[in-house]
Amino acid sequence: MKSKLLIALFATIGVVTAAVAAPATYTADANHTFAQFEYNHLGFSNQTSRFNTVTGTVTIDQAAKKGSADITIDAKSVDTGSTLFNGHIQGEDFLSTTEFPTATFQSNDMIFKGNKPVALKGTLTLKGVSKPVTLKITNLDCKKHPMTGVDYCGANAETKVKRTEFNMGKYAPYVGDDVTILIAIEAAKKE
Template sequence: MKKKLIAAAFATLIATPALAAPATYAIDASHTFPRFSYDHMGMSKQILSFTKTSGTVVLDKEAKNASVDVTIDMTSVNTGFEPFNGHIQGEDFLNTEKYPTATFKSTKVVFEGDKPVSVEGDLTIKDVTKPVTLTITSFVNMPHPMLNKDAIGANATTVIKRTEFNAGKFAPGVGDEVTLDIALEAIVQQ
């Protein structure tokens, strides 16, 4: 009788579907590029990017919960013109010698159905931390076509004021409002 009870309990465990656990995804640095744009003296919209980003996304599909933790290497700013890269990294703007990284840490991810639609969190630039909300404009969770691993892809955007992060030289001639656009891909860690 005891063997039958053990066998029945074991069979129940096997037959019960396992609850999905949160999965941690490592940011794919070769496909994650934060960009920022601003008005340049009413003449043009300048679009710049950062080429080195790291971090993780934790996604719990069943609970519809997630968290995001991103670090941007501010010395990797890419203006398309090497002397201007140095200018942007200077004391009046990013001051990368003193503040080489910026971070974003989520405090809340809002879902509609199965998809996240916004991420609230704390953005830190030059040791100044401000709350921001990223609007997710696209999101996909699927097997990566080349790596055969679970992956996520997303695009998100928000607007900040550079003067609030002590980077406001030449404002308002050079626009104070900066649009951040983030293209992110991340691969599940195993």
């Protein structure tokens, strides 16, 4: 009787351990996921704008210390704070959103330090040009959402690129070539 009970207990522990160790995929919450970009404007100031529509998924396998991300940015959702400038940024000299309506970041290489993801190495495709980039994860927390009780992960990540490498070099070097991209994501676990 004791041996059957022990076998059942170990089987239960095995199932629970497998469930905890399984990879988890999280879908971006549209109301709390945004991408920002920052660049220097004529040496006067650092301008910050954002994209209002970002979708995608992130998968984390905590046990294997692996993960991936597949993020899509609607380039037409650029928000500079100025309707006139939004149109300028969407034009052929910069995002060229008629021809390239989205930007993407795809990664199958999540870097861990200890038990925490610290970076994602992947490919950024912007204006039809794909380049390798590393997103440094500056904040990451996974837990039950305090209002809904759903498993959530949230993170901030950043990288720097040169806009001239993505065929958007108009006005360089007067308008800075270096662009910092910041991503804030909150995502719900897929059931």
